[in-house]
Amino acid sequence: MSVPTYDALKLPSHVKTILITGAGGFVGQKLTELLLERFPSLRIITTDIIEPPTFTSDKSRLRVVKADLGDASQLNGIMSGGSEANFELGYAVNVDSHVALLEAAHAHAKATGQEGATKPVYVFVSSLAIYGGPKCRPQDFVVPDETPLLPGTSYGVEKNIIELYAYDYGRKAPSTAASSFMSGVIREPLQGIPTVVPIASGLDDDMLDTMGCYVTRFKTVIRNIAYAICMPESKFKKGESRSINLPGIKVTPRQMLQALEEHGGPEALKLVSFKVDSAVLAICETWAGDYDSTLFQSMGFEVDDKATGYGLAVQDFKQELAAAKK
Numbered sequence: 001m002s003v004p005t006y007d008a009l010k011l012p013s014h015v016k017t018i019l020i021t022g023a024g025g026f027v028g029q030k031l032t033e034l035l036l037e038r039f040p041s042l043r044i045i046t047t048d049i050i051e052p053p054t055f056t057s058d059k060s061r062l063r064v065v066k067a068d069l070g071d072a073s074q075l076n077g078i079m080s081g082g083s084e085a086n087f088e089l090g091y092a093v094n095v096d097s098h099v100a101l102l103e104a105a106h107a108h109a110k111a112t113g114q115e116g117a118t119k120p121v122y123v124f125v126s127s128l129a130i131y132g133g134p135k136c137r138p139q140d141f142v143v144p145d146e147t148p149l150l151p152g153t154s155y156g157v158e159k160n161i162i163e164l165y166a167y168d169y170g171r172k173a174p175s176t177a178a179s180s181f182m183s184g185v186i187r188e189p190l191q192g193i194p195t196v197v198p199i200a201s202g203l204d205d206d207m208l209d210t211m212g213c214y215v216t217r218f219k220t221v222i223r224n225i226a227y228a229i230c231m232p233e234s235k236f237k238k239g240e241s242r243s244i245n246l247p248g249i250k251v252t253p254r255q256m257l258q259a260l261e262e263h264g265g266p267e268a269l270k271l272v273s274f275k276v277d278s279a280v281l282a283i284c285e286t287w288a289g290d291y292d293s294t295l296f297q298s299m300g301f302e303v304d305d306k307a308t309g310y311g312l313a314v315q316d317f318k319q320e321l322a323a324a325k326k
């Protein structure tokens with residue numbers, strides 16, 4: 001599959017309004033744009049601690065709410081996620097906000113008599129950081145059903161807590177799932193900005209060839225998150241996990257650098273330097289490099305082409321940069 005397809009994006013008939021949290025962020029903005037484009041009669045509410053962008057002046061289609069979702073008093077039926085910059089903040093944003101949002105969605109469903117097929121759909125963007133432990137080193141291929149969840153970071157623990165919590169609420173909602181250098185190594189040099197690769201000491205470091213990075217073209221991620229909203233609940237096997245590993249492809253840091261040179265030329269590559277940061281390396285060593293997504297593909301989630309997917313992702317970003325300059 002080299003391009004995401006959209007024909008399978010059909011919202012369940014009871015979904016008339018979608019709340020998007022973190023809507024000012026990387027994923028939230030693109031998801032809002034896709035949903036606005038695909039579903040003309042859908043009402044969307046976007047929220048973020050910063051004012052999310054207004055993509056349309058039609059207030060009946062998009063309402064923008066600025067709110068701190070770590071502050072339950074601002075809730076009124078909403079909530080979101082963020083980062084683990086510090087322990088307390090990580091839990092407030094990644095756990096407490098979802099606990100409050102799930103409670104609010106549950107109370108709303110109860111008050112309006114939404115149950116069974118008409119209950120609210122809750123799509124939580126999790127992370128591969130939920131795995132970890134001896135079976136998840138960067139050289140490993142993860143088979144989800146055979147891999148214990150032993151997260152090596154607070155971020156992974158927080159995501160894990162909410163996967164289980166959302167699953168439990170859903171019984172009585174589908175769940176979906178890197179370190180910044182992995183995107184920075186392309187994003188920064190293509191804009192003329194120097195970048196540091198913190199997992200290798202130089203171009204001759206073996207880590208550039210042995211480390212697997214599980215990545216997905218951004219267009220495919222957004223298509224798949226929208227599909228998680230649309231997917232019939234019957235695609236989940238009874239009694240089995242509600243967690244979905246969004247299909248990705250394995251690339252090595254060396255392949256990333258090759259793609260950078262191909263699309264940005266030798267001058268882009270010159271902007272990359274290497275300095276091992278043991279704290280970053282320790283985190284990356286708790287993530288596996290590849291994951292079995294056969295089951296999730298059979299449910300309708302799409303995967304990038306192994307040979308061309310990464311190059312296409314870099315090309316997409318170059319086009320975005322060119323469009324932003326116009």
Ligand SMILES: NC(=O)c1ccc[n+]([C@@H]2O[C@H](COP(=O)([O-])OP(=O)(O)OC[C@H]3O[C@@H](n4cnc5c(N)ncnc54)[C@H](O)[C@@H]3O)[C@@H](O)[C@H]2O)c1
Nearest residue numbers: 022024025026027028048049068069070081082125126127
């Ligand atoms: N980008 C990835 O590669 C990736 C991978 C796995 C999981 N995720 C998850 O996907 C989600 C979105 O990621 P992203 O890349 O768009 O991140 P992002 O940082 O671009 O966006 C997150 C948004 O959340 C908002 N936010 C933070 N704290 C808030 C609060 N207290 N109240 C309201 N809003 C708040 C921020 O202002 C930001 O706009 C996150 O939950 C992240 O953990 C992302």
